[in-house]
Amino acid sequence: MTYCLGIINHHGLIFGADSRTNAGVDYISTYQKLFDFCIPGDRTIVLCTSGSLSITQAVMNHLRQDIKQNKDRNLHTLPNFYEVARYIGSTLREIQEIDRPWLERDNIDFQCNILVGGQLQGEDPQLFLVYSQGNFIQATPETPFLQIGETKYGKPILDRVLHYDTPLHLAVKAAVLSIDSTMKSNISVGPPLNVLMYQRDSFEIHHRLRLRLGSPYLATIRRYWEESVRKTFEEMPEIEWQDDVGANKQEVLID
Amino acid sequence: MTYCLGIINHHGLIFGADSRTNAGVDYISTYQKLFDFCIPGDRTIVLCTSGSLSITQAVMNHLRQDIKQNKDRNLHTLPNFYEVARYIGSTLREIQEIDRPWLERDNIDFQCNILVGGQLQGEDPQLFLVYSQGNFIQATPETPFLQIGETKYGKPILDRVLHYDTPLHLAVKAAVLSIDSTMKSNISVGPPLNVLMYQRDSFEIHHRLRLRLGSPYLATIRRYWEESVRKTFEEMPEIEWQDDVGANKQEVLID
Helix, strand or coil: CCEEEEEEECCEEEEEECCEEECCCCCEEECCCEEECCECCCEEEEEEEEECHHHHHHHHHHHHHHHHCCCCCCCCCCCCHHHHHHHHHHHHHHHHHHHHHHHHCCCCCCCEEEEEEEEECCCCCEEEEECCCCCEEECECCECEEEEECCCCCHHHHHHHCCCCCCHHHHHHHHHHHHHHHHHHCCCCCCCEEEEEEECCCCCCCEEEEECCCCHHHHHHHHHHHHHHHHHHHHCCCCCCECCCHHHCCCCCCC | CCEEEEEEECCEEEEEECCEEECCCCCEEECCCEEECCECCCEEEEEEEEECHHHHHHHHHHHHHHHHCCCCCCCCCCCCHHHHHHHHHHHHHHHHHHHHHHHHCCCCCCCEEEEEEEEECCCCCEEEEECCCCCEEECECCECEEEEECCCCCHHHHHHHCCCCCCHHHHHHHHHHHHHHHHHHCCCCCCCEEEEEEECCCCCCCEEEEECCCCHHHHHHHHHHHHHHHHHHHHCCCCCCECCCHHHCCCCCCC
């Protein structure tokens, strides 16, 4: 499994990804799922991948080859972010055309998702989620984050704190904790974590982080979080129990 | 969808359930999913249900009828909790035998799960999860809670704070917040919430709560929680960004 998230807001973008890949519980490996295609000063393009590793690696290879071979359409030449998302979707469709029939006949999962976000000159920062089918959606101020992979465990903490105006230094802690919560609940999501933070209009990523297994920072924030949660519960208003709750009253009365 | 949870620990038991049922997003209703079969002073038996409403309602009807008709084996006569779980499993299997073929041929979901917990005289409190197939598992001190329905959104908060020795008055706040987090992330889980708290060896439930939509307590703890989370992030040690993160460095360099 995988967990990747992208956050977009007024101040910039954050990306986070775990690195664990598994084919069944008896084959666990580490693969990078966060990829940086930036040209400092010109364009910021970051991708995160989830799902079939053979498909997503093939897509990444195509994206790289298109740059190397100076193809007309590649991540370093496309003029706007809508075109970037469209191009990644069509690359994904090409790979699906090649590999999907072979996977499908053996009931092997060929699904995958790709987050892509960043900023091109003359545009606001943008964040897209490209589906297996090559279509895509875009994050908007109302819901300033997108997730792929094992999305549920890490969503409540984001729902509670993320807004379009949340400062990046707070949002990034929520991102790390969202990944940590997912790792704690699903063993197929695991370190190292890769995290990037991009400040709007900087056209360069100055903040990068890789947290390995046993990282002191990860241990510190986990302990800090768990103590805070416990303290919050202790200080939270006590439940006002009710004397008479009809629907909860004894269900069966013997005649 | 549904979210129900049962917590068992050294001090007793807690049950929580939402009340929203849906057949597609265009048919939402309210049904109770928490059922109390206690005989005060003698036995505490609480059930929570998720999944196919027709199946779980049929099971509840059978359980009630068996008590009314003074059947040999019923929830008010069984001598130990293992037998209670076994009896609920076999009742569920009877209903599945009757209805499943008719549902299966139209691809209608017949899956359901039942939480059952409580305490019988001469035994410790116990908590079981009975699956659609009638088999079951029991909660143990290492993992002092069981969930059914939409389980993922509400699990991280429980993983962070629940231990076998967590005082009940804290555990119940975690339970309410676990349900609230699930309601916030999945619109098919919704109020009223029903919550019960049972103190070990009391053989009577003194703490019952029903939180309706717009309940002031629910609004209070939600606000309290969100402010605490935000404050925790503000006070959490800042991320120590790294200057050189090999795997995150620019992925593609044009030759």
